[in-house]
Amino acid sequence: MKEIKSNINIVGGGLIGAMAAYSLSKLGNNIVVLEQKSKFDQKKILDKRTTAISEGTKKFLEQINIWKEICYHAEPIKRIQIIDRNQSNKIYFDNQRRKSNLGYIVKNEHILDSLYRKLQKQKNVKIFNNVCIKDIIYQGNRIITKQDNFFVNTNLLLASDGKNSSIRKIFKTPIYNKDYKKKAIVINFYHSKNHHNTAYEFFFKNGPLAILPMQKNKNKFQSSIVWTNTNEFINSLLSLDDNKIVSILNEKIKGSVGEIKKIITKQTFPLKAHLNSKFFENKIIYLGDSAHSFHPIAGQGWNLGMQDVESLYNLVKKYNSLGLELGDEIFCKVFQKDNFFKAYRLYQITDKVDSIFKLDNIFFNHVRFSAINLIERSKKLKNQISDFAMGVN
Ligand SMILES: Cc1cc2nc3c(=O)[nH]c(=O)nc-3n(C[C@H](O)[C@H](O)[C@H](O)COP(=O)(O)OP(=O)(O)OC[C@H]3O[C@@H](n4cnc5c(N)ncnc54)[C@H](O)[C@@H]3O)c2cc1C
Known part of the structure; x- marks a missing residue:
């Protein structure tokens, strides 16, 4: 050999x-x-x-x-x-x-x-x-x-x-x-408004939904969604046709990149750490x-x-x-x-x-609301978080 x-x-x-x-x-x-x-x-x-x-x-x-x-x-x-x-x-x-x-x-x-x-x-x-x-x-x-x-x-x-x-x-x-018993669905899509190089992270009860700004393709605005949710939800989402998925997503991402024009690709990943x-x-x-x-x-x-x-x-x-x-x-x-x-x-x-x-009751929602307000107003905390995300700390 x-x-x-x-x-x-x-x-x-x-x-x-x-x-x-x-x-x-x-x-x-x-x-x-x-x-x-x-x-x-x-x-x-x-x-x-x-x-x-x-x-x-x-x-x-x-x-x-x-x-x-x-x-x-x-x-x-x-x-x-x-x-x-x-x-x-x-x-x-x-x-x-x-x-x-x-x-x-x-x-x-x-x-x-x-x-x-x-x-x-x-x-x-x-x-x-x-x-x-x-x-x-x-x-x-x-x-x-x-x-x-x-x-x-x-x-x-x-x-x-x-x-x-x-x-x-x-x-x-x-x-x-740890098995989170959840999936992440990754959807690349065209949309109506310029993303202006902004990444969005929406936190919902069943998991976060991130919108990541991509390069324009053929002069069309393009972004990628990474949405974590329960296995049941992601499976039922995938059983729908693209038009229905688009209307669900448009509701979720209001106030960000405008209307979703077309889904380009969809892929799912099991969530385990x-x-x-x-x-x-x-x-x-x-x-x-x-x-x-x-x-x-x-x-x-x-x-x-x-x-x-x-x-x-x-x-x-x-x-x-x-x-x-x-x-x-x-x-x-x-x-x-x-x-x-x-x-x-x-x-x-x-x-x-x-x-x-994930926590979702009046008490925790209030605590989280106060913490988010505190971070938004504190330059020091915001700098520490952005340094961590940038991998420069
Ligand atoms: C939905 C999602 C979004 C993510 N987004 C980000 C992000 O924005 N930023 C970030 O930093 N990370 C992100 N990650 C994490 C990132 O994707 C992984 O950390 C990264 O891909 C790991 O790369 P790897 O090469 O270690 O493993 P893999 O990509 O899994 O590669 C392993 C390779 O080994 C090969 N292989 C396996 N077994 C054998 C064998 N026995 N012999 C020979 N070859 C073998 C496989 O074929 C494969 O090519 C994300 C993960 C998920 C699930």
């Missing part, structure tokens, strides 16, 4: 695995990417979601020289309105203080497409599509993955195989998890959704995964400069120390924010 040697073997070529491959290849490492689907084929990108890229992530994308390609497809967020139940109770954010945008909305297919194009030009990256790992073994200080026709012999294995990580299952790494009890095993690092996944209420899951990638990039750079072998015990423990707490904090914040906005 053929053996391929590498410094780094990445299992999973999604938004995080592909970004890890690209950034680490720039440090001169030999990299293998194993993807179970035919992902690295531009025609087969099926993810119709958009991602809100934070200012913090943007800075790293600039550093590794890929922002130029992505920003061509990015719509800046200049304002955010948070609306609790009705238009009279809201918080308004802009970012004139930092003279930068609050974030950027990009279609996932554009991020992946830019990445795959860049990766195909990197001579030190070998990509294998449609492969399935059969076994993982250790040989001295190397870790080996066995596939059907070949094996990869490496120093460091990165598990970026998503929230149902098969590597995590092989190693039985314990996790904390988890946190691995540790982000490493012997010579293995868990990255992105294989380490943590969150309620999408704050649009931060991928951004946090990108912080994992940036932290790994800095660690690998340090090890390379000292001539050390990647993936030893200290390497794994430093990665854990730098990244676990940030993920734990986001897991708690997203979970608690969801619970607070």
Whole structure:
């Protein structure tokens, strides 16, 4: 059986695995990417979601020289309105203080497409599509993955195989998890009024509804809705024809982007969150959704995964400069120390924010109303919240 040697073997070529491959290849490492689907084929990108890229992530994308390609497809967020139940109770954010945008909305297919194009030009990256790992073994200080026709012999294995990580299952790494028993429906649509680069987040009893400003398409205003609701509600919504869905949505998003003109795409995602009890095993690092996944209420899951990638990039750079072998015990423990707490904090914040906005009785509605008023009037609190959302705190 053929053996391929590498410094780094990445299992999973999604938004995080592909970004890890690209950034680490720039440090001169030999990299293998194993993807179970035919992902690295531009025609087969099926993810119709958009991602809100934070200012913090943007800075790293600039550093590794890929922002130029992505920003061509990015719509800046200049304002955010948070609306609790009705238009009279809201918080308004802009970012004139930092003279930068609050974030950027990009279609996932554009991020992946830019990445795959860049990766195909990197001579030190070998990509294998449609492969399935059969076994993982250790040989001295190397870790080996066995596939059907070949094996990869490496120093460091990165598990970026998503929230149902098969590597995590092989190693039985314990996790904390939560099933919200809800779904998020993502609807991209054309609308009548200019969004003026405003993102809206409406908080309803059954879950939040976000409207994210997208780039114009063929001169038409375009945005994306991410609406969390009960499984029953989303299933019944999907059973309706588009005209009925449009009239339900028009009622919900009043006072924002005008009338919905046409639904372009619809996709649903089950809502589950988890946190691995540790982000490493012997010579293995868990990255992105294989380490943590969150309620999408704050649009931060991928951004946090990108912080994992940036932290790994800095660690690998340090090890390379000292001539050390990647993936030893200290390497794994430093990665854990730098990244676990940030993920734990986001897991708690997203979970608690969801619970607070769900509460619906006279007492809690009054408390929330007062808290929103307090935040709206307090510059300090508003700055702290917008720095958190921008990933610059
Ligand atoms: C509705 C919704 C909206 C969101 N919006 C935002 C947002 O605005 N901002 C944000 O920061 N985050 C957002 N997120 C979170 C974000 O989408 C995820 O954090 C991100 O996609 C995770 O990327 P990943 O590469 O870690 O995992 P994935 O995208 O799941 O990729 C995993 C890859 O591994 C492959 N794979 C799986 N198993 C194997 C195997 N055994 N062998 C080989 N390959 C394998 C898969 O085919 C896939 O290509 C949102 C999430 C949802 C559900």
